[in-house]
Amino acid sequence: MESLLTAQLKLIPEMSDLLQKRYRILQTIQLSKGIGRRVLGEQLGLSERDTRKELDALRNQGLIDVSRDGAAITPEGTQMIIELKEVVREWSGRLQLEQTLSQHLHIKEVIIVPGDVDTNTNAAMLLSQEAAKYLESILSDEKIIAVTGGSTIASISNFVQATTKWKQLLFIAARGGVGKDVALQANTIASLFSNKMNGSYRTLYMPDSLSEEAYNTMMKEPFIQEMMDLYERTNIIIHGIGDAVEMARRRYTDENEIDRLKEAGSVSEAFGYYFNEQGEAVHRIRTIGIQLKQLTHIEHLLAVAGGAKKAKALLSYFKQAPEQTVLVTDEGAANEMIKIISETN
Structure with a gap:
């Protein structure tokens, strides 16, 4: 046909x-x-x-x-x-746009859905639906899947098919809590995926940001060591990419610290790291969770983020993202990224 x-x-x-x-x-x-x-x-x-x-x-x-x-x-x-x-993907121009962006970002694949999540709730649902489909396509038995927090990642769990076909899937929180909305924290989201997909889950009930003394003390705890071992054996990570200032405010960071982030040129945030336009990590939250250096050995990295307003953050993060990353985004972000790339070249 x-x-x-x-x-x-x-x-x-x-x-x-x-x-x-x-x-x-x-x-x-x-x-x-x-x-x-x-x-x-x-x-x-x-x-x-x-x-x-x-x-x-x-x-x-x-x-x-x-x-x-x-x-x-x-x-x-x-x-x-x-x-x-x-056919629609090709004739809409999204296929060519996907290929252009994946080559520029030096990552495995870019999947683009219609619309812009900044202005269209339907685009947000399409984003989550496409991410769910991709996740299902790479799953197999006995996998460990780490998830970060946020409304986008939480929404993906609504679109995965309820099934008992997989055996021994383990969903784990990729980090401690961010913000006060428990429903959007990684622990809750891990349990949502687990319930839909016949898996089990492990939580990490820790503050997202710790003092140096608290961090060093907690890292000696047996249950933390078990989580760090799970991170080393993780097969799939599902994560978002945030605007640096927006993420800092979600953490209730004081304004003086936010000013320092701005002065350092922070543009994007992921996994507790803040990146500048060149993709350099200019600040790091002292947090227990997946660390940047661990991403290189993860089999599948699924990044999900959309909206034209996030274009600069996406370009910033992907300056250093592992090449096995798959980005699911929308036309709003994709077109704005292309515009920025064209203006800077």
Whole structure:
């Protein structure tokens, strides 16, 4: 079907815009599980008339059902999304953008979803869904998976398939807590993944930042040594990448320290390290968790972050990221990164 459709699009290129629009509508309906016409139009930037027209067309093709509860995708619609995915990816320009960015960032792969999480909640769901699919594609029995905290990583657990197919998966917190929202801390997220995927989990109930004395004392504790051993044997890490100042404020860092981070040129943060535009670590939180030097031997590194506002942070972090990293991001961040790269070259 893909080769036939590609030929049709080459013959009638104006079909491409309509194809992409209807595909986005199907994706949005699939994610929303019952969405009203007005909300759908607002999310996709369509007029009420255009939304009604496209919903009628998709319903007539048996791809969606429309009721008082809103629009819902049918099994045929779900299958259509699967079959058209690669064609839409190519014709939207995302495939070329992915290849360009992966080469520039010197990493294994870049996966780009439509939209911008800064302005579109649907893009945030697509980001998490794509990350969940990639995670499932690399899993096998007896793996150790470390997860960091944050709303993006927590959302991924909502999209992994509930299954008992894997044996002896162990999800572990990659670090102590950040911020006061327990639901978004690594410990909680590890348990969410574990519950969905028939695994077990290990927690690390430690403050994210420790004094030197407390750090040295805790590192001697047996349960900390066990966690450090698990980090050495970890197969997969799922992590976010943050804006330096935003992450500092989430840690309730005092303003004097934030000023010092700014003076040092901090742009991005990951794993408790702050990086400047050149990718150099200019500051490090004294924390118990996965350390930067351990990333080099991890089999799979899955970085998930989106939004145009994070473009500078992403470019900063990937100046030194291990080459086995896979980045799942969105068009907002990808296009802004390309813009920045073009301006600096």
